Each structure stands twice: as structure tokens, then as C-alpha cells.
Amino acid sequence: MIGFYRELEGSMRLAAHVLRRFWVLRLPPVAEELVRQIYFTGASATATIVIRGALVGTLIIAYVIEVLNADASLAVKILLWVVLREIGPLIAAVLVIQRSGTAVATELALMKISGEVASLRHMRIDPRDYLVVPRVVGIALANTALTVYVQFIAVGGGMLLSALVIDASLGEMAGSFFLLASPLDLVYSVAKSLLFGAAIGLIACYYGLNPPGSSINAVPKAAISAVTQATLAVMLLNVVFAYLVYGSALFGLFTADL
Amino acid sequence: MSAAADVALGYEPHAGGTGGEGRLWIAPGGSHVVPAISAAFKAALLAAVLELKPSKDARVVVLGAEVDALPPRARAALRAQVAFLPANGGLISNLNGWENIALPVGYHAPKRLVALAPEVYAMLEQFGAQPRPLLARLPEDMTLYERKLAGYVRMRLGRPKLVLAEDLGGGLGPGERRRAAGFADAYLADCPEGTFIQLEDVPDESG
Numbered sequence: 001m002i003g004f005y006r007e008l009e010g011s012m013r014l015a016a017h018v019l020r021r022f023w024v025l026r027l028p029p030v031a032e033e034l035v036r037q038i039y040f041t042g043a044s045a046t047a048t049i050v051i052r053g054a055l056v057g058t059l060i061i062a063y064v065i066e067v068l069n070a071d072a073s074l075a076v077k078i079l080l081w082v083v084l085r086e087i088g089p090l091i092a093a094v095l096v097i098q099r100s101g102t103a104v105a106t107e108l109a110l111m112k113i114s115g116e117v118a119s120l121r122h123m124r125i126d127p128r129d130y131l132v133v134p135r136v137v138g139i140a141l142a143n144t145a146l147t148v149y150v151q152f153i154a155v156g157g158g159m160l161l162s163a164l165v166i167d168a169s170l171g172e173m174a175g176s177f178f179l180l181a182s183p184l185d186l187v188y189s190v191a192k193s194l195l196f197g198a199a200i201g202l203i204a205c206y207y208g209l210n211p212p213g214s215s216i217n218a219v220p221k222a223a224i225s226a227v228t229q230a231t232l233a234v235m236l237l238n239v240v241f242a243y244l245v246y247g248s249a250l251f252g253l254f255t256a257d258l
Numbered sequence: 259m260s261a262a263a264d265v266a267l268g269y270e271p272h273a274g275g276t277g278g279e280g281r282l283w284i285a286p287g288g289s290h291v292v293p294a295i296s297a298a299f300k301a302a303l304l305a306a307v308l309e310l311k312p313s314k315d316a317r318v319v320v321l322g323a324e325v326d327a328l329p330p331r332a333r334a335a336l337r338a339q340v341a342f343l344p345a346n347g348g349l350i351s352n353l354n355g356w357e358n359i360a361l362p363v364g365y366h367a368p369k370r371l372v373a374l375a376p377e378v379y380a381m382l383e384q385f386g387a388q389p390r391p392l393l394a395r396l397p398e399d400m401t402l403y404e405r406k407l408a409g410y411v412r413m414r415l416g417r418p419k420l421v422l423a424e425d426l427g428g429g430l431g432p433g434e435r436r437r438a439a440g441f442a443d444a445y446l447a448d449c450p451e452g453t454f455i456q457l458e459d460v461p462d463e464s465g
Contacts, residue, residue, distance in 0.1 A: 115348075123361065
């Protein structure tokens with residue numbers, strides 16, 4: 001339990017550092033790290049992540065139609081409520097944890113063990129400025145972009161399948177989808193994705209910079225801790241968001257038209 | 259006890275403390291070699307000098323200033339005048355030669371980046387390296403000498419007043435060792451008021 005609080009405090013401190021030192025992204029070496037991180041997490045992962053997103057979106061709609069014997073109206077609601085608001089951000093986050101969370105934790109743990117983090121300190125470069133700020137911001141931005149891709153593909157795939165199975169045209173389904181969807185849906189999923197990405201980045205950086213030992217064995221342990229805790233954090237954040245939207249006074253904002 | 263004013267680097271552990279055994283007291287200016295330094299003493303010395311925090315274990319004097327007596331802002335200013343060159347060059351493994359060399363300048367003084375290349379090329383050529391291929395390579399594709407040279411060039415760009423170089427000739431062949439021995443002279447030619455200290459390891463007699 002003490003360990004958990006220490007890790008939570010450490011991550012919170014890192015988060016405070018990122019907010020306080022956001023401006024270091026203007027410095028050329030830090031900006032280069034940011035671009036690298038966005039490329040690695042976002043651009044180079046697009047194909048694999050989008051394919052998985054499309055598969056999951058289609059699968060959910062297939063189940064809904066089969067099990068609930070859904071009509072066009074219910075299929076559209078499921079696409080909006082489940083795929084767009086919940087599954088899209090979650091799938092993107094889980095895939096980013098698998099790919100970038102492990103990579104960042106491993107990279108930083110290796111840098112720490114091999115003395116490269118100390119080398120940054122010797123150059124009077126704060127490792128949190130150079131390593132943490134661009135990774136957290138980069139993962140948050142890339143995760144948001146990936147979420148939009150996943151949502152687009154998953155909703156599109158779901159609609160296409162629904163149109164094939166249910167007695168409704170694709171145009172009709174798209175029409176009722178856009179009638180139900182509001183700009184707040186976009187705000188909601190962007191806010192969620194940014195927060196998910198930032199949490200993944202912070203947790204991966206925290207465990208990477210604090211490996212449980214100074215031998216090479218500490219590297220996989222750091223990666224495992226980062227993946228486990230980042231997944232937990234994303235699930236918890238999702239619950240908080242769900243409560244705010246579905247379980248409180250804000251509910252009406254998102255569901256007025258349903 | 260010696261007066262601090264005429265000292266470039268002073269390190270004197272307090273009796274009974276954990277600051278290691280031994281004593282180092284080096285006058286300002288010129289090149290100095292500290293031979294056969296134990297790993298424990300070197301670790302304590304480097305921690306004290308590179309962190310520049312008040313220590314209850316040792317008296318630390320850097321560039322004529324008692325570290326214990328300095329306020330934090332003055333310690334930070336003093337630290338900016340001290341550079342450390344690790345035995346392996348201290349490069350970052352996922353950055354190429356140029357990115358490694360330009361890293362501290364880009365972080366501390368980004369405006370200097372535009373005029374940096376000629377200075378870097380000149381220093382690399384002075385020590386027998388071909389700048390273009392060296393700057394494009396990752397540290398894992400460099401020889402130990404090239405890594406030390408890249409670390410040295412990076413250190414020089416910071417224009418420090420005090421340089422601590424760890425085991426400068428360690429692991430090098432005779433030709434490379436001769437070239438590396440010129441690092442101190444080149445630094446002092448550029449910065450006559452500076453002090454270059456080489457910390458040599460205890461010779462390995464295990465075989």
C-alpha cells in the first residue's frame with residue numbers, strides 16, 4: 001500500500017512538472033523529442049490500430065444486431081453510445097499502452113541503468129524536461145488522433161455492416177447518427193483521449209525513470225508495472241468520465257436528444 | 259585546512275564521515291592528472307562536485323568558492339562552469355553524433371545553434387575525425403575514441419572553467435591515446451584560465 005501511494009505521488013509530481021514546464025517544448029532538442037514521440041505513437045501505429053478498431057466496431061454491431069435483434073435506431077444509438085464514446089477511446093488507449101507504454105518504460109529504464117539519465121544531469125539538463133514532457137504531450141496528442149481514426153473507422157464499419165444486415169440504407173443510418181450526435185460527443189472523446197494519453201505517458205515515464213533495481217532485470221519489471229498501472233489508470237479514468245456523463249447532472253447535456 | 263581562494267577543486271572528507279578516504283586539492287589553471295583514484299573516492303568526489311549541494315561529509319571547494327557557503331542561485335551559476343567528461347563519452351544512445359553534441363547548447367542556449375557547425379567541424383578535424391560521417395552515426399556505431407571525442411567536443415561547447423575528465427586514455431589504442439592526450443592542451447589553448455583535471459582509475463591488475 002505504501003508503494004502504491006509512493007508511485008501515485010511520484011506520478012502526480014511528474015504531472016505537476018509537465019504542467020509547470022510545458023514551455024520547454026519550445027527548445028529545439030525537446031521539440032525534436034516531441035516530434036519523434038508523435039511519429040512513433042501516432043503515425044507509425046496508425047495502420048495496425050485502425051485495423052483493430054474497425055474489427056472491434058464491426059464485431060460489436062454484429063453482436064448487437066444478432067443478440068438484441070436490433071433495428072436501425074438501436075444500432076445507431078449503440079454506435080454513438082458504445083463505439084464512439086466508450087470503445088473508441090478505450091481501444092486506442094489500450095493499444096497505445098501495449099505499444100508506446102512498454103516502449104517508453106523500457107527505453108527510460110535502460111537509459112537510467114546505463115547512466116544516460118545521469119549523463120543528462122551532468123549536462124545540467126533536467127531529465128524530466130527532456131524525457132518526460134515531450135513523451136507525455138506526444139502520447140496525449142497521438143492518442144487523441146488515433147482515437148479519432150478508430151472512431152471513424154469503427155463507426156463507419158459498424159454502419160456498413162448494419163446497413164447490410166438490417167433493413168435500412170447506409171444514408172438513412174448516417175443521417176440518424178449525425179442527428180443524434182452532438183459537438184459535445186467530440187469534446188467528450190477528445191478530452192478523454194487527451195487525459196488517457198497523458199496518464200499513459202506519465203505512468204510509463206514514472207516507471208521507466210524509477211526501475212526496481214540497477215540490473216538489466218529491472219527493465220522488463222518496469223515495463224510490466226507501467227502496462228499494468230496504465231491500464232488500471234485508464235479504466236479508472238473511464239469510470240470517472242462515465243459517472244460524470246451518465247451518473248450526474250451532466251447526463252442531460254449528452255442525452256437530451258435520445 | 260587550505261584557503262579556498264586559490265583552489266580550482268578541493269575535496270576533503272570530514273573525519274568519521276561517509277565522504278570517502280583521501281584528499282584532493284588542485285590549484286587553478288593548467289592540466290592535472292590525479293592518478294590511481296579509487297572507485298569509492300571518485301564516486302564521492304564526483305557526486306559532491308557535480309551535484310554541488312552542501313555536504314555534511316566533506317568540505318568541497320570549486321573554483322575558489324566554498325560550496326557550503328553558497329546560496330542555491332550561486333551554486334547553480336557555479337555548476338554551469340563545471341563540466342564532466344565520462345570515460346565512455348556520456349552520449350545518449352538514441353541520438354546521432356550531431357544531436358548528441360548539440361543537445362546541451364540546444365537546451366541552454368538555442369540561439370547559438372545556428373553558428374555551431376563550423377566550431378564542431380573544426381574541433382573534430384583537429385583530432386583526426388571525419389566530421390560528416392561521425393556526426394551522422396549513432397553512438398553504438400562509433401569507436402570508443404569517437405565517443406570520447408564527441409563527448410569532449412560537446413563539453414567544450416559549454417565553455418567550462420573546470421573540466422573533470424574520467425579515465426581519458428582508458429580502453430584506447432596507442433595512437434588514439436596520444437590524440438586523447440591532446441584534449442587538455444586544446445582546451446587550455448582555447449580557455450587559458452581553465453583547469454583540466456584527469457581522474458585516472460586504479461590500474462586493473464586482474465589480468
